[in-house]
Amino acid sequence: MANSFTEENYLKIIHNLSGPEGVEVSTNALAEGTSTRAASVTDMLKKLAEKQLINYKKYQGVTLTDEGRTLALKIIRKHRLWEVFLVETLGFGWDEVHDIAEELEHIPSDRLVDRLAAFLGNPQFDPHGDPIPDAKGNMPAANYLKLSEVVEGDKVVIMGVLDHETPFLQHLDRSGVTLGCQLEIKEINDYDKSALVQIDAVKTLFISQEVSKNLLVQRL
Amino acid sequence: MANSFTEENYLKIIHNLSGPEGVEVSTNALAEGTSTRAASVTDMLKKLAEKQLINYKKYQGVTLTDEGRTLALKIIRKHRLWEVFLVETLGFGWDEVHDIAEELEHIPSDRLVDRLAAFLGNPQFDPHGDPIPDAKGNMPAANYLKLSEVVEGDKVVIMGVLDHETPFLQHLDRSGVTLGCQLEIKEINDYDKSALVQIDAVKTLFISQEVSKNLLVQRL
């Protein structure tokens, strides 16, 4: 009755795609998220529904059951704790840890997770600014906005990223954009929606809409 | 062309069963070691031979090729480093870490292993006294003897254990036997080969042959 590596991945991805409101996730979105074909997704959804981990009606998309969400949050907790470990303890860059954490998140043992969390000082956020659920599955719901949603004149702080892949994060590193840095929006271009911003009142640069869609910020 | 979790386990177990001299390992011994049936082992041996990781001739048992041994040593290195991490960093007991390390040993990423080793101070031995291969696969060949092989009057130091399971290690804990403690062999009973020993010149107790067969020692 244990859950496989693959099942755990589905639950995690359903959670991530259904957002804080828990909206229905489509088969195609899951195929994209799991890098498989829609037909494979359908098969897996049947199995997860069988196990009462998701609510599934043909052609209607899926949502997590309470049990499914609990499991998903455990995986997410592990993923984010391991990311903190990799960055804080082992000295990896925030652009290097996603793929390794994808593996580590499937290591079982509640005792391991709890001891890891304690060792790390029960961190609340991972290196990408994502909140870390506690052992009971409670996760602070941060309501940030995307940088692509702000207007000229706004002053904001970078709180998180939506893309965790190496190329995006390396691009941010090269641009000098890190968590916690302050941005003043000087100008937003009409034709391509790119933003001219000043970082920490020092450096000025353009941020493309492509990038600003993946940056989470909070107004000052 | 990557190697599966299962393949890695076979290589590790072949290494452990073939000892320092690299003797042939039988199909049945592997069935025992992998908790599967002999028929399943045969199938896997064919696949590993196909990949040139083992030398395999029907009915003749197997040995590792150089490539297979290199891979096996990488798995063993990871297993033992993670055990050090679990005990030294997270505070687990030496009796709790074997099963968790069995999972962690299959996490890929050479960078992870090297950084973990560096963080731990490049330890030479794991919490059970087993030597840890370095990044190049060199492992110090310690030639310890079993406690069951010593004679009356010998003074020895506990250097390692052959059974890594919780019940055995908890039994040692309850007996006050730890790595590095000194034993003087007072008497060996003829009928059941149990040994009367004095620990650290303080405490005296009987150790059954069952137990002494699983204790590695070095003469003083």
Place this chain on the structure above:
DNA sequence: ACTTATTTTTAGACCTATCTAAAATTTTTC
């Protein structure tokens, strides 16, 4: 609303790792 396009599901197949039962080989015993 009816046709077309898109999404999703079914049907049938494959691969990996496992199993049982039976056949083949090696080892042991007398």
Place this chain on the structure above:
DNA sequence: GAAAAATTTTAGATAGGTCTAAAAATAAGT
């Protein structure tokens, strides 16, 4: 050295996770 015992391999089956191609259901366009 032949018969019995033990070991190992083959043959055929099953379960998990994936695929392609085709059918079914839903959504969109005019």
